Amino acid sequence: MEGKREEIRKGPWKAEEDEVVINHVKKYGPRDWSSIRSKGLLQRTGKSCRLRWVNKLRPNLKSGCKFTSEEERVVIELQAQFGNKWAKIATYLHGRTDNDVKNFWSSRQKRLARILQNSSATSSNTESHKIINREVSGFTNVVPSSEGLKKSPSSLSNIDNYDEMVKMVPLPDLVDTNLLHFETNQSHLGDFNQPQQDMTAFSSAGSQQLLASFEDPYWFDVFGAIDGDVAVEQPFLKPTTSCGDGSVNPDAFFDDFPTDMFDQI
DNA sequence: AAGGACTTCAACCGCACATAC
């Protein structure tokens, strides 16, 4: 099935290679990745091309944007429910890929490990240490926010301030976990009850047929809506027009609550 | 200012599952 047995290229992608992949998707859709190589268009494997498309070239990706507190909260909750099903979790976050979620989670885990390591090496009686212990014992899959610890990850001094620490807590009580039983209890979720890839909105026979052809949820982002009747469901998190500076305050979610309400967590 | 520590992110690998033949 393979075409030429040329050497497979690896490593960083060039703009020309990206262009080839984009053109391929325009012509054939996000599939038949292996044909890119078999046709001699690129010396990349089909897997590599697909990955490049999914993680970098696909439209409406929030590449380069830090996770907001809201996204962070969703990831924490969904990870607790689904485990390390990054692709599944990513479907609830507009513009995020499984790789994004995976990397985000992984770096938070490392950070927590570091904090715990440092906290055990320092005084066991500090307020921050108590908070961390409570956090870890009661919510083992949860790690602190990147925002709270970013500045000095190797030291606990920056979390001595309780308010700061509060921002790092996942606040399980703030989220009704019943809402996260998507399979059995989706009606409670209102606008947020469907992942991005949920295609139940395409109810007409014509739309179903189209869907069979265009399985990729981002097809419409690239080539526009096919049918005026087609109404794509809102993702779990509504897309933001921009990211990072200005529009989204990472801590805004927590600002809506009195700080003392977290004392019981 | 320089060097080390740490974080982030892109990309690869291997496995599992789906589909075609």
Add this chain to the structure above:
DNA sequence: CGTATGTGCGGTTGAAGTCCT
């Protein structure tokens, strides 16, 4: 029905960037 091939996913790694001392 078995095998080959394609695709999707999770884990891991290493380079580059950022922060800290």
